[in-house]
Amino acid sequence: MTKTVAIIGQGLTGITAGLMLAQHRYGHKNGERHDILLIGAKPRLIGGLQLAPNGLEALRAIGLYDAALDSGVRLDNIVITAMSDGRALAEIPHPQNRIYIGIGRSDLYQAIEAKLGRQKNVERIESPALSITRANDKMELVLEDGQTLYVDEIIGADGVNGLCRSFVCGAQLTAKAAPYYAMRCDIEANALPRLFSRTQTQLILGDGCHFVSYPMAGQRRINMVFCASSEQLGPEWQAQLLAPHPILKYVADASPHWVKLPLFSNGLPASWRRMHVTLIGDAAHIMPPHLAQGAGQSFVDIAYLKAQLQEEALSDALRSMAIMRASQLKSTTSKASLTGQVMRLSGLPGQLRDSLLGLSGTHLLENWLADVWHAKH
Ligand SMILES: Cc1cc2nc3c(=O)[nH]c(=O)nc-3n(C[C@H](O)[C@H](O)[C@H](O)COP(=O)(O)OP(=O)(O)OC[C@H]3O[C@@H](n4cnc5c(N)ncnc54)[C@H](O)[C@@H]3O)c2cc1C
Structure with a gap:
């Protein structure tokens, strides 16, 4: 039938x-x-x-695992830093048996x-x-x-x-119902410092906002996402939020084409x-x-x-x-x-978040993510 x-x-x-x-x-x-x-x-x-790993295992079951790995970039770790002063807060390493990619x-x-x-x-x-x-x-x-x-x-x-x-x-x-937005762009790696091409996820936690980047396409392109409230994303948001940061200023300088996405x-x-x-x-x-x-x-x-x-x-x-x-x-x-x-915390709660991550972030996050990354189907 x-x-x-x-x-x-x-x-x-x-x-x-x-x-x-x-x-x-x-x-x-x-x-x-x-x-x-x-x-x-x-x-x-x-x-x-x-x-x-859970998404990749699902792709394996569907017969798309090799295609994803061939097109993706294997990432070694997630590195979390503070936007205020650039200090390292935590690192989540992806061991050899845990495959995690940017694609x-x-x-x-x-x-x-x-x-x-x-x-x-x-x-x-x-x-x-x-x-x-x-x-x-x-x-x-x-x-x-x-x-x-x-x-x-x-x-x-x-x-x-x-x-x-x-x-x-x-x-x-409706977009009106979204109090937060993600700005997304895709930049040629050679327009940025080599730091962005490293095989890692960079997560930078700020005051009510955060930034994520990772390489893709054989490390030739970098995916970037900046999440913030609608008030923070006014017309001068790049000058106000990216330009003062020692690394993110290179992103603002590259004048990427950002796409604004509502987060429901x-x-x-x-x-x-x-x-x-x-x-x-x-x-x-x-x-x-x-x-x-x-x-x-x-x-x-x-x-x-x-x-x-x-x-x-x-x-x-x-x-x-x-x-x-x-x-x-x-x-x-x-x-x-x-x-x-937690990523959106600002002021004193944001500082407490950063201090806690600095003290035991790796352990906390590994536990938080363990069941999410575990393949369940
Ligand atoms: C900032 C951001 C970062 C993200 N990062 C990740 C990540 O790192 N990893 C991850 O796994 N996920 C991530 N996601 C989530 C991921 O993007 C989505 O889960 C995924 O794209 C959903 O795909 P979809 O095909 O279900 O929906 P969509 O991508 O929304 O596709 C729906 C399609 O349906 C079409 N459509 C709508 N109405 C009709 C109609 N009436 N007739 C015909 N077609 C129609 C649309 O045009 C569209 O092409 C992220 C999302 C955001 C916003």
């Missing part, structure tokens, strides 16, 4: 889910096959991702697309989806170009503010599935980026679904994934939110 599955959203989650389903059309013991419709424009991706989003996307292009049961439709309704035992999907599609299942990989999230749980988020704090909807529409990736879990887990957790969703497909037909496997992953993710989402709150 062939089931038609529409995946809405061609971001990293959408195309990875599409590849997994296309490759595993004979996976279920009843011989169910899947025809995949990937709906939406291809994204223009900038910047990078850090992938921790360009577009590099990973291309590696997945190369495999997707070899699948015959995938059709890519660039037009965005406009509406979803139930039509007897099918789901009716109307696209912006006027097409109407009738499909057995819809997988909503259309991000935090997509159509599927509002269909499943009525949620609508409300994470998990109560349900990930309604009728035959199932959320996955950011559409299901808005993960504050402070533990670098969002995309990694999307890959865990997909690996979990793949494992379920060995036991169950697609509808049941999607239902199981929605229930189990929503429950598994509660603790990681709370930890990511709490980490963000």
Whole structure:
């Protein structure tokens, strides 16, 4: 029996889910096959991702581990310093048996697309989806170009503010609801001091703000993220917050093109599935980026679904994934939110945070991250 599955959203989650389903059309013991419709424009991706052991293990389960390692830069440690005076606060080393990488989003996307292009049961439709309704035992999907599609299942990989999230749980988020923002850019390494090309994550903790950087693309490009409140990110934010710092002034001097991204704090909807529409990736879990887990957790969703497909037909496997992953993710989402709150401390609480990290930061953080990085699928 062939089931038609529409995946809405061609971001990293959408195309990875599409590849997994296309490759595993004979996976279920009843011989169910899947025809995949990937709906939406291809994204223009900038910047990078850090992938921790759990995300990489999920990619291994999906068959993308080698491709990720080939395109990524293996990172040796996370080095945490204070923005106020540059002093070292803590270091989290990644031992030989714990692989942690920095990877360009577009590099990973291309590696997945190369495999997707070899699948015959995938059709890519660039037009965005406009509406979803139930039509007897099918789901009716109307696209912006006027097409109407009738499909057995819809997988909503259309991000935090997509159509599927509002269909499943009525949620609508707006940039106004975001009190904090991430400024992201991607700079050529040769425009910066060599410090930025080191195979490490630099985390610089400031007063109500923080900065993260790591190399990607064979250390030729550097991903940078600066997180701060909307008040701090006024028109002169680079001159005020980066230029006084002995290292970050080089970033301001390079005049990068920053993209401003709202950071939402409300994470998990109560349900990930309604009728035959199932959320996955950011559409299901808005993960504050402070533990670098969002995309990694999307890959865990997909690996979990793949494992379920060995036991169950697609509808049941999607239902199981929605229930189990929503429950598994509660603790990681709370930890990511709490980490963000600690990173945003300012004044005396910020100084206390830095002192505590200086005293036992490595031990504290290793414990904090141990279960997050542990592969659970
Ligand atoms: C500052 C920052 C740093 C981060 N760092 C990390 C990190 O280091 N490691 C990590 O693992 N994660 C990180 N993340 C999280 C990661 O970026 C996301 O989890 C990941 O990109 C989610 O991918 P997605 O495909 O689920 O959603 P998206 O990337 O949002 O893709 C959704 C896609 O759906 C499309 N779409 C929307 N509506 C429709 C429609 N109606 N029809 C068709 N298509 C539609 C959109 O155009 C888009 O292409 C970070 C996030 C931020 C903000």
